[in-house]
């Protein structure tokens with residue numbers, strides 16, 4: 001069980017959250033007309049073996065989107081912040 | 088390397104079964120090969136075998152960081168089927184099914200293919216419609232499929248929950264009678280032995296840590312047992328695709344996720360087929376030793392850890408109980424996990440990469456065991472001829488930018504949802 005330290009609710013089980021994927025991908029500006037930045041944004045991932053910054057949604061808690069640092073090799077969790085602050 | 092036969096069993100019995108030769112050699116890596124395949128899972132070993140047998144390329148090494156078959160090939164729930172609907176998938180998986188049917192003879196190794204049939208249950212009229220459509224596509228392509236209503240499913244699988252209180256009532260099922268299971272370890276061992284007999288070097292306990300570059304082209308691999316040069320390098324490392332691509336500077340439409348499997352204590356014969364629940368991701372079959380083999384969903388987050396968490400154990404067992412109430416008192420004997428290369432559309436890649444000398448076989452998600460023979464067949468073709476076989480022509484890396492995703496489930500670019 002991964003336990004996530006939600007900045008609003010405190011430490012909660014992973015089953016209270018849904019996973020939102022890689023938090024390092026950034027949406028291109030809406031005016032971006034080239035295809036490549038959009039393809040990268042939608043489809044391409046670094047997929048690191050180790051440190052990962054990722055979104056979690058505290059869906060049965062405070063309903064905030066969070067950014068969690070977690071290691072994909074050990075599942076060790078690090079700091080967790082509100083997504084709007086982490087940006 | 089002796090040929091296995093009734094006679095060899097008899098002859099070896101006379102000497103107390105102490106004279107059996109090794110099934111494959113344990114060679115030292117040579118400084119150079121025509122082709123180096125990274126990863127001695129079923130896919131890598133099958134590729135080496137078909138490179139030698141179909142394309143006459145015998146100077147091949149398969150390099151494995153652990154022991155052969157220790158990755159997903161030895162961790163999966165062994166379901167084999169060809170009930171795919173999307174162009175690009177349908178005939179590829181059917182090629183695999185046909186290769187499975189003759190594989191034991193071909194390899195001179197019993198892979199214990201058991202065509203016990205597979206049911207995909209439907210729990211709503213809409214699911215029945217979707218199953219009918221899938222079945223029609225399969226039949227139009229010459230693949231066997233049957234659609235059964237509730238009464239027929241109840242007659243065939245009487246131990247499922249048909250009560251009024253069933254959380255997801257069973258409306259019917261789509262059935263493929265040629266589907267079934269195979270012995271996963273035997274597939275790795277059979278291909279390893281057959282490839283070895285063709286002159287392929289299988290080098291275990293040897294991790295690839297980087298590539299040898301020559302003017303922007305890959306001309307070999309760096310390993311924990313020294314550099315090995317190669318005319319061509321093929322990756323078949325399943326969940327580690329992202330890691331090995333990263334070493335080559337490639338970013339891929341793949342996320343690595345963890346998937347668990349479970350075996351119960353042994354029972355008398357009960358489930359003589361493969362059953363997939365249609366309301367949640369859950370399926371069950373029974374092994375020859377009697378244990379029920381249960382499979383479920385991904386844990387859902389990026390992971391290279393080969394270990395999963397308890398929430399998914401609970402979810403899978405709840406699905407088991409919802410479908411087959413009679414299992415509720417069973418004890419789990421073991422459970423384990425493997426790491427999956429989940430692609431953005433749920434379909435695989437067998438293609439040349441943008442780097443000269445580097446070929447990719449990956450993105451198998453949780454369905455790659457059934458693909459093993461055709462994957463090896465098509466990857467060998469792609470490496471040997473520098474062009475895809477017709478059955479892997481759609482498994483390209485650039486299908487996303489072209490808008491040709493092969494999204495069997497239609498869920499979009501979300502790897503953990505496929």
Ligand SMILES: Cc1cc2nc3c(=O)[nH]c(=O)nc-3n(C[C@H](O)[C@H](O)[C@H](O)COP(=O)(O)OP(=O)(O)OC[C@H]3O[C@@H](n4cnc5c(N)ncnc54)[C@H](O)[C@@H]3O)c2cc1C
Pocket residue numbers: 125126127128129130131150151152153154155156157158159160161162163164165166167293294295296323324325326327331346347348382423424425426427451452453454455456457458
């Ligand atoms: C729990 C579970 C259940 C599954 N159930 C099914 C099923 O019922 N039906 C089905 O069709 N599929 C199933 N699958 C998927 C299937 O197991 C895989 O898609 C398939 O086995 C992949 O085979 P492979 O040869 O590509 O990979 P693997 O067997 O994983 O082989 C890759 C090898 O590469 C090696 N490797 C990695 N990095 C390096 C390196 N740097 N240097 C050298 N070697 C390296 C690994 O050690 C490994 O042995 C399941 C998977 C899991 C985990």
Ligand SMILES: [Zn+2]
Pocket residue numbers: 006007008009010058061062063064
């Ligand atoms: Zn919260």
